[in-house]
Amino acid sequence: MENEATVLNPDPLVVVDNLKKYYASRQGNRKDSVVKAVDGVSFSIGAGKTLGLVGESGCGKSTTGQAVLNLDRATSGQVFFQGKDITQFKGKALRYLRKEIQIIFQDPYSSLNSRMRVRDILEEPFKIHRLYRGRELTAEVEKLIDMVGLPKNALDKYPHQFSGGQRQRIVIARAIALRPKFIVCDEPVSALDVSVQSQIVNLFRRLQTELNLTYLFISHDLSIVRHISDQVGVMYLGKIVELGDKQAIFSKPLHPYTKALMSAVPLPHPETQRNREKIKLKGDLPSPLNPPTGCRFHTRCPLAQERCKREEPAWREVDAKHWVACHFAEGVEEGVQ
Amino acid sequence: MSLESTMQPINKDDDVVLAVKDLFLEFDNFDSHVTALHGLNFTIRRGEILGLVGESGCGKSLTSLSSIKLLPKNAKITGGEIQLAGTSITHLPEKAMKRLRGNTISMIFQEPMTALNPLIPVGKQIEESLILHKKISRAKRRQRVIELLQSVGIPEPEARYHQFPYELSGGMRQRIMIAMALACDPKLIIADEPTTALDVTIQSQILDLIKDIRERYQTSILIITHDLGVVADVADKVAVMYAGHIVEIATVHELYDHPSHPYTKGLLNSIPDLTTDYEGELDSIKGSVPDLSALPAGCPFQDRCKNVSEKCRVQNPQLAPTGHADHFVACWHPIGDETIGK
Ligand SMILES: Nc1ncnc2c1ncn2[C@@H]1O[C@H](COP(=O)(O)OP(=O)(O)OP(=O)(O)O)[C@@H](O)[C@H]1O
Ligand SMILES: Nc1ncnc2c1ncn2[C@@H]1O[C@H](COP(=O)(O)OP(=O)(O)OP(=O)(O)O)[C@@H](O)[C@H]1O
Ligand code: SF4
Ligand SMILES: [Mg+2]
Ligand SMILES: [Mg+2]
Numbered sequence: 001m002e003n004e005a006t007v008l009n010p011d012p013l014v015v016v017d018n019l020k021k022y023y024a025s026r027q028g029n030r031k032d033s034v035v036k037a038v039d040g041v042s043f044s045i046g047a048g049k050t051l052g053l054v055g056e057s058g059c060g061k062s063t064t065g066q067a068v069l070n071l072d073r074a075t076s077g078q079v080f081f082q083g084k085d086i087t088q089f090k091g092k093a094l095r096y097l098r099k100e101i102q103i104i105f106q107d108p109y110s111s112l113n114s115r116m117r118v119r120d121i122l123e124e125p126f127k128i129h130r131l132y133r134g135r136e137l138t139a140e141v142e143k144l145i146d147m148v149g150l151p152k153n154a155l156d157k158y159p160h161q162f163s164g165g166q167r168q169r170i171v172i173a174r175a176i177a178l179r180p181k182f183i184v185c186d187e188p189v190s191a192l193d194v195s196v197q198s199q200i201v202n203l204f205r206r207l208q209t210e211l212n213l214t215y216l217f218i219s220h221d222l223s224i225v226r227h228i229s230d231q232v233g234v235m236y237l238g239k240i241v242e243l244g245d246k247q248a249i250f251s252k253p254l255h256p257y258t259k260a261l262m263s264a265v266p267l268p269h270p271e272t273q274r275n276r277e278k279i280k281l282k283g284d285l286p287s288p289l290n291p292p293t294g295c296r297f298h299t300r301c302p303l304a305q306e307r308c309k310r311e312e313p314a315w316r317e318v319d320a321k322h323w324v325a326c327h328f329a330e331g332v333e334e335g336v337q
Numbered sequence: 338m339s340l341e342s343t344m345q346p347i348n349k350d351d352d353v354v355l356a357v358k359d360l361f362l363e364f365d366n367f368d369s370h371v372t373a374l375h376g377l378n379f380t381i382r383r384g385e386i387l388g389l390v391g392e393s394g395c396g397k398s399l400t401s402l403s404s405i406k407l408l409p410k411n412a413k414i415t416g417g418e419i420q421l422a423g424t425s426i427t428h429l430p431e432k433a434m435k436r437l438r439g440n441t442i443s444m445i446f447q448e449p450m451t452a453l454n455p456l457i458p459v460g461k462q463i464e465e466s467l468i469l470h471k472k473i474s475r476a477k478r479r480q481r482v483i484e485l486l487q488s489v490g491i492p493e494p495e496a497r498y499h500q501f502p503y504e505l506s507g508g509m510r511q512r513i514m515i516a517m518a519l520a521c522d523p524k525l526i527i528a529d530e531p532t533t534a535l536d537v538t539i540q541s542q543i544l545d546l547i548k549d550i551r552e553r554y555q556t557s558i559l560i561i562t563h564d565l566g567v568v569a570d571v572a573d574k575v576a577v578m579y580a581g582h583i584v585e586i587a588t589v590h591e592l593y594d595h596p597s598h599p600y601t602k603g604l605l606n607s608i609p610d611l612t613t614d615y616e617g618e619l620d621s622i623k624g625s626v627p628d629l630s631a632l633p634a635g636c637p638f639q640d641r642c643k644n645v646s647e648k649c650r651v652q653n654p655q656l657a658p659t660g661h662a663d664h665f666v667a668c669w670h671p672i673g674d675e676t677i678g679k
Contacts (some may be wrong), residue, residue, distance in 0.1 A: 056538065057536050165625050193563075194563060194565070195603065195604055195622040195625075196621075198608075198620065201619055202619055205618070220536070223610065246614070260538060263541075264541040266537075266540075266544070266566030268565040271594075280541065280545070281538045285536070300538075
């Protein structure tokens with residue numbers, strides 16, 4: 001379970017080592033075509049820390065999250081939780097894992113059963129794991145709803161009686177019910193109104209401190225990721241192309257894709273936005289069915305040379321604790337301005 | 338008070354492409370009447386880009402659909418007026434509206450896949466609106482379509498002409514939509530969340546294209562979005578909507594530098610800054626967006642507002658000048674000048 005990424009976190013809670021997840025193609029007729037949704041991803045997350053995972057649609061963020069949870073068997077690779085390889089877990093061990101690891105999805109509408117009252121939704125995990133009963137259970141559920149900032153009377157309502165932000169609070173309450181150590185958050189604020197997003201981001205951070213939670217925080221919103229993460233991984237077509245502490249990633253990005261991604265985010269201030277230097281990427285994301293040879297980014301990369309088409313760049317520690325896969329990473333400078 | 342008189346002091350008619358005046362819209366369901374738009378006022382001039390921002394359900398799409406009169410069956414304009422290039426279209430019959438749509442005024446939607454016909458090659462679809470609105474020969478039409486594809490940055494336009502929507506990426510499809518919108522040299526393009534479904538790297542290409550179109554053709558553009566970054570990038574003027582009201586309208590620099598409505602200010606403050614590491618709590622607006630069918634009397638923002646007073650609970654503030662040029666706000670206690678409206 002040693003990999004470069006463990007250096008970032010000497011005492012990691014989660015270590016992912018060369019994780020791969022391949023799917024048979026959805027675009028039916030071509031038989032043996034394979035989508036390499038996640039193609040050799042490695043990282044670690046320290047206890048109580050947050051790793052932000054960013055990248056454009058289809059780059060494999062959700063697939064990584066699912067595979068880390070062992071919800072869906074990985075094609076290959078290992079995931080260590082508290083030092084144990086959970087990809088091999090079965091039966092009782094797997095049940096234990098379901099208590100320790102949780103996931104929160106983007107859509108608070110579909111993740112709650114509309115026919116259950118909030119009280120029943122929050123009692124369910126305790127019942128499944130036979131943890132509390134009677135008055136103790138009631139007290140525990142009331143404590144939960146309070147922890148996510150909702151009033152007690154919310155317990156007797158149904159999900160549809162709440163706004164999107166409130167529903168996401170309920171989802172969060174359910175996720176923390178069994179006091180997990182690790183939560184995969186897959187775009188947990190993306191479906192919310194802008195005026196509500198920051199409330200929920202604040203809630204995630206507060207709970208992290210109170211409960212010493214560890215997060216894998218998946219998002220395409222770079223400003224939220226910068227705010228919430230300790231470390232950041234940038235994905236492109238199934239691979240992590242850059243990984244490091246968030247200060248390093250944002251103030252000194254080493255991969256041209258990271259830099260382009262940052263400069264494509266429009267800043268909410270006209271003067272700054274119009275005058276900043278922008279890197280424009282040519283063309284579209286290539287098909288994951290048929291990723292480019294060599295460096296997968298070469299078809300859009302402003303720095304690409306002949307070598308990039310032929311040779312896949314090595315995963316290198318270019319600065320201390322700052323990894324990147326690019327032949328010309330030394331030519332990339334400056335973060336977001 | 339007449340907003341029109343304050344906003345358009347000189348050169349009143351010629352340059353105004355779209356004028357929306359005191360527009361009210363209601364939904365008429367079996368059991369309820371819901372007022373969805375509460376007296377909207379704004380204008381767009383020739384070559385101007387107006388950004389309309391607001392959160393989900395505040396009435397942005399209804400505003401744009403009103404402007405081309407493509408409203409749902411149960412929706413009715415119950416007050417006010419819409420003028421397109423100086424002519425009122427409020428009571429224009431559908432037949433006449435059909436001549437305007439895709440011609441003088443055209444529209445770009447968020448999801449090009451649903452707006453495009455999946456069974457017809459994209460080039461043909463662009464040609465359709467030329468057939469409908471322009472009397473030109475077949476060869477000329479073909480040539481015009483190729484030009485349009487080129488002008489929206491589609492490589493190998495001759496080959497793309499024959500492709501079907503599913504063969505193109507999301508960004509390419511949005512370019513096709515834009516080419517369709519441009520086909521008949523419209524005076525006004527309405528773009529409803531044109532980049533929301535796209536990745537940021539593609540979004541930035543499409544926003545550049547939109548700015549470029551304005552430069553080249555002096556087209557007026559109404560762009561609808563919930564992203565304050567998008568507005569900061571493209572718009573000249575911004576209207577902020579909240580629960581069916583325009584609560585603030587100003588030039589883009591003025592709005593971001595001196596937000597006047599507590600809602601605008603709250604929104605801007607709640608976005609984490611991409612350019613710095615900030616460890617503290619984010620500012621946020623308490624509560625959530627109200628249901629249009631259960632708006633309180635008085636100001637629609639009162640339950641979430643830091644500046645709320647008794648007056649706000651009784652009287653709904655109307656858009657009024659802030660004292661800065663071209664800047665209007667609907668608030669009894671705006672930021673920076675708590676005396677306005679008293
Ligand atoms: N069950 C599946 N079968 C086939 N292909 C799949 C499956 N799930 C995901 N994929 C493919 O794997 C790739 C990665 O998908 P994934 O959902 O992980 O991306 P993502 O980064 O989460 O994207 P988004 O930002 O859109 O959520 C995509 O090309 C997707 O089409
Ligand atoms: N056909 C309809 N019948 C009744 N109410 C409707 C109908 N269509 C829209 N509404 C209501 O009108 C309000 C405004 O809707 P609109 O689509 O204009 O919002 P929007 O600002 O475009 O939101 P979004 O950002 O989600 O697209 C919403 O609250 C919606 O519930
Ligand atoms: S009118 Fe009153 S409640 Fe409404 S925004 Fe202004 S201060 Fe707040
Ligand atoms: Mg995903
Ligand atoms: Mg809309």
